[in-house]
Amino acid sequence: xxxxxxxxxxxxxxxxxxxxxxxxxxxxxxxxxxxxxxxxxxxxxxxxxxxxxxxxxxxxxxxxxxxxxxxxxxxxxxxxxxxxxxxxxxxxxxxxxxxxxxxxxxxxxxxxxxxxxxxxxxxxxxxxxxxxxxxxxxxxxxxxxxxxxxxxxxxxxxxxxxxxxxxxxxxxxxxxxxxxxxxxxxxxxxxxxxxxxxxxxxxxxxxxxxxxxxxxxxxxxxxxxxxxxxxxxxxxxxxxxxxxxxxxxxxxxxxxxxxxxxxxxxxxxxxxxxxxxxxxxxxxxxxxxxxxxxxxxxxxxxxxxxxxxxxxxxxxxxxxxxxxxxxxxxxxxxxxxxxxxxxxxxxxxxxxxxxxxxxxxxxxxxxxxxxxxxxxxxxxxxxxxxxxxxxxxxxxxxxxxxxxxxxxxxxxxxxxxxxxxxxxxxxxxxxxxxxxxxxxxxxxxxxxxxxxxxxxxxxxxxxxxxxxxxxxxxxxxxxxxxxxxxxxxxxxxxxxxxxxxxxxxxxxxxxxxxxxxxxxxxxxxxxxxxxxxxxxxxxxxxxxxxxxxxxxxxxxxxxxxxxxxxxxxxxxxxxxxxxxxxxxxxxxxxxxxxxxxxxxxxxxxxxxxxxxxxxxxxxxxxxxxxxxxxxxxxxxxxxxxxxxxxxxxxxxxxxxxxxxxxxxx
Amino acid sequence: xxxxxxxxxxxxxxxxxxxxxxxxxxxxxxxxxxxxxxxxxxxxxxxxxxxxxxxxxxxxxxxxxxxxxxxxxxxxxxxxxxxxxxxxxxxxxxxxxxxxxxxxxxxxxxxxxxxxxxxxxxxxxxxxxxxxxxxxxxxxxxxxxxxxxxxxxxxxxxxxxxxx
Numbered sequence: 025x026x027x028x029x030x031x032x033x034x035x036x037x038x039x040x041x042x043x044x045x046x047x048x049x050x051x052x053x054x055x056x057x058x059x060x061x062x063x064x065x066x067x068x069x070x071x072x073x074x075x076x077x078x079x080x081x082x083x084x085x086x087x088x089x090x091x092x093x094x095x096x097x098x099x100x101x102x103x104x105x106x107x108x109x110x111x112x113x114x115x116x117x118x119x120x121x122x123x124x125x126x127x128x129x130x131x132x133x134x135x136x137x138x139x140x141x142x143x144x145x146x147x148x149x150x151x152x153x154x155x156x157x158x159x160x161x162x163x164x165x166x167x168x169x170x171x172x173x174x175x176x177x178x179x180x181x182x183x184x185x186x187x188x189x190x191x192x193x194x195x196x197x198x199x200x201x202x203x204x205x206x207x208x209x210x211x212x213x214x215x216x217x218x219x220x221x222x223x224x225x226x227x228x229x230x231x232x233x234x235x236x237x238x239x240x241x242x243x244x245x246x247x248x249x250x251x252x253x254x255x256x257x258x259x260x261x262x263x264x265x266x267x268x269x270x271x272x273x274x275x276x277x278x279x280x281x282x283x284x285x286x287x288x289x290x291x292x293x294x295x296x297x298x299x300x301x302x303x304x305x306x307x308x309x310x311x312x313x314x315x316x317x318x319x320x321x322x323x324x325x326x327x328x329x330x331x332x333x334x335x336x337x338x339x340x341x342x343x344x345x346x347x348x349x350x351x352x353x354x355x356x357x358x359x360x361x362x363x364x365x366x367x368x369x370x371x372x373x374x375x376x377x378x379x380x381x382x383x384x385x386x387x388x389x390x391x392x393x394x395x396x397x398x399x400x401x402x403x404x405x406x407x408x409x410x411x412x413x414x415x416x417x418x419x420x421x422x423x424x425x426x427x428x429x430x431x432x433x434x435x436x437x438x439x440x441x442x443x444x445x446x447x448x449x450x451x452x453x454x455x456x457x458x459x460x461x462x463x464x465x466x467x468x469x470x471x472x473x474x475x476x477x478x479x480x481x482x483x484x485x486x487x488x489x490x491x492x493x494x495x496x497x498x499x500x501x502x503x504x505x506x507x508x509x510x511x512x513x514x515x516x517x518x519x520x521x522x523x524x525x526x527x528x529x530x531x532x533x534x535x536x537x538x539x540x541x542x543x544x545x546x547x548x549x550x551x552x553x554x555x556x557x558x559x560x561x562x563x564x565x566x567x568x569x570x571x572x573x574x575x576x577x578x579x580x581x582x583x584x585x586x587x588x589x590x591x592x593x594x595x596x597x598x599x600x601x602x603x604x605x606x607x608x609x610x611x612x613x614x615x616x617x618x619x620x621x622x623x624x625x626x627x628x629x630x631x632x633x634x635x636x637x638x639x640x641x642x643x644x645x646x647x648x649x650x651x652x653x654x655x656x657x658x659x660x661x662x663x664x665x666x667x668x669x670x671x672x673x674x675x676x677x678x679x680x681x682x683x684x685x686x687x688x689x
Numbered sequence: 690x691x692x693x694x695x696x697x698x699x700x701x702x703x704x705x706x707x708x709x710x711x712x713x714x715x716x717x718x719x720x721x722x723x724x725x726x727x728x729x730x731x732x733x734x735x736x737x738x739x740x741x742x743x744x745x746x747x748x749x750x751x752x753x754x755x756x757x758x759x760x761x762x763x764x765x766x767x768x769x770x771x772x773x774x775x776x777x778x779x780x781x782x783x784x785x786x787x788x789x790x791x792x793x794x795x796x797x798x799x800x801x802x803x804x805x806x807x808x809x810x811x812x813x814x815x816x817x818x819x820x821x822x823x824x825x826x827x828x829x830x831x832x833x834x835x836x837x838x839x840x841x842x843x844x845x846x847x848x849x850x851x852x853x
Binding site: 365367373376380384385405605606626629636 | 707713723777
């Protein structure tokens with residue numbers, strides 16, 4: 025009964041979405057307030073209906089109702105409760121439901137918090153959001169209905185794919201979708217602005233918090249996914265340039281660019297057309313990612329059961345929205361007036377450089393991801409584009425950006441003084457270089473290019489500190505005065521510095537882990553010892569164990585440093601009984617920011633196992649940096665000027681207070 | 690600088706960056722793209738030793754032999770051709786005889802294929818897409834022949850069978 029209610033709520037949601045798609049926009053054209061208000065109530069109702077439907081599906085999972093096909097295929101009565109919840113989105117139908125839930129959540133948030141948006145803009149934004157919701161509701165109801173029943177009901181389910189039975193997976197998709205789908209709001213704002221043919225700095229001020237929120241969640245989602253792949257797949261790598269990873273990385277890159285260009289538009293009214301285009305591109309890349317991951321054109325852990333009609337359906341949605349938005353852009357963009365002028369060397373100039381590099385880098389990732397697919401469709405030839413391609417193109421293109429990041433906040437708006445910035449920052453640059461050399465020296469040296477890589481990481485971190493240092497004017501003013509100046513800075517200034525600092529931490533982690541990491545593959549008999557990263561790892565033997573829905577062979581290792589025992593590590597090979605599917609559970613020992621990673625291979629003749637041991641120094645910096653970036657995003661989001669719902673009134677207040685509040689700007 | 694010069698600087702700078710990116714992409718494609726082959730293709734085309742390729746097919750029954758340390762040798766077959774492969778490292782969890790596999794590496798001078806990665810797509814079906822497509826086309830493999838097996842095994846357990 026509850027399952028039928030969920031199905032019914034989903035159908036009602038479609039009807040609601042269709043109403044919100046049409047009526048408020050008509051209202052906006054005619055100036056009919058009643059019709060426009062329908063957008064607000066409709067969007068909230070839409071969210072509640074989808075939430076009800078999602079709740080019904082979750083209920084079916086929690087009580088293990090195997091008469092529902094979707095539950096039978098992806099759950100098992102013995103599965104731990106947490107995975108029954110996360111199992112809801114561990115399959116195609118459920119993950120589309122989550123997508124929709126988050127989309128409608130964002131619509132509802134715009135409806136609730138957008139109280140002081142101009143009425144027509146709000147109606148149009150909610151209308152566009154409802155178009156997207158309608159398309160995906162059609163998609164779910166017609167091709168991926170999670171509420172289909174089985175008759176007779178089987179007694180036991182088929183279990184969730186074992187690699188997905190993990191805490192990381194429970195959190196990764198919701199975070200990723202909050203980011204991915206969050207960009208739909210930017211898209212809707214852009215399309216609404218194009219429909220109205222009017223755009224100004226206020227528009228950027230409304231869009232920026234949404235961009236920032238989506239970007240922050242996407243950062244967290246990608247970092248989480250990367251860490252999950254690292255410890256769950258047992259390959260010891262943290263980024264594979266897999267098309268599925270790229271699918272989430274491209275919206276992130278474009279979103280990062282959007283975040284920066286919206287800043288220029290907000291402050292200086294420049295780059296209007298470009299910002300609108302970028303907003304459309306970012307969500308288009310999100311849609312493209314959904315298509316790549318969900319249509320089954322790629323094989324990966326993400327592509328659940330494939331069905332060609334789904335792929336074609338998503339491709340149609342993709343073509344409709346991307347094609348439609350770009351046509352609208354081509355038609356309307358010339359009407360938007362261009363804004364403020366600036367010198368090439370200026371804050372704006374720096375942000376343009378940021379945008380140039382990020383979009384070009386996105387384009388290379390896009391090329392590398394789509395080229396094999398296009399080539400196969402056109403010629404049937406199958407090629408693989410792997411990590412070497414992306415390292416060579418994306419890696420090299422990002423270098424100038426990483427060098428430039430600390431300069432950006434140092435330059436003044438309109439006309440900057442590069443020489444002045446250089447004079448102020450060269451101390452920090454020298455410190456970063458020195459830190460790189462000292463770091464490498466302590467670790468026993470390394471190739472000169474890696475040392476520069478390490479220095480680049482430190483440069484990002486020190487540059488962020490330099491930014492705050494000069495904003496407070498430490499060194500020139502008395503400490504207490506400078507500190508008060510610093511404390512008076514807007515939160516977004518701290519957000520910027522923190523996020524840039526996080527970027528430096530990640531870069532440092534990448535270079536440190538690749539330069540100083542070691543990898544050993546050996547066959548170990550019981551009692552054998554192997555050296556890794558200055559630690560001695562001894563294989564003590566195997567033991568059989570059983571979990572709730574799997575059996576495992578656990579290998580016990582003892583880690584010693586100079587004879588003294590530090591810790592035990594267990595690494596295991598599991599067999600999930602319902603699917604007869606083996607997985608490897610790596611044993612990971614964390615020491616400060618570094619990790620020892622032990623992965624089991626096959627048994628060898630005459631006893632013993634093939635064992636792969638990685639020493640991963642400073643590997644945690646990679647995800648730690650992402651967490652810092654995310655934190656920066658939240659700090660920035662808490663800035664009173666950006667606080668959702670209060671832009672108009674505050675903007676005036678801040679403008680008046682500016683000379684006092686922001687001395688360094 | 691005049692307004693025109695400013696704009697020109699920005700545009701020229703942007704264009705040259707894009708040019709560099711395009712050249713880089715073209716260079717990287719020429720260097721690092723691996724083509725996909727099945728054993729039967731290799732009889733027709735001549736792949737030079739040292740050229741990186743991806744080799745896909747089925748792991749021949751009874752061909753997996755463990756050598757020194759973690760070195761493994763096995764034969765990749767597609768029903769028409771056979772290619773012996775050696776690989777040092779840990780095989781993916783789902784590596785089994787009679788199942789699909791994609792390996793990446795190059796031929797050495799003695800025409801033995803030395804793989805440096807054996808691909809594990811984490812899917813219980815474990816039939817890499819490229820391999821499945823080709824085998825289906827050539828009629829060597831059939832999709833979903835495992836369907837309708839006893840309850841408790843997976844519906845999606847369409848591991849398929851090699852047609853004799």
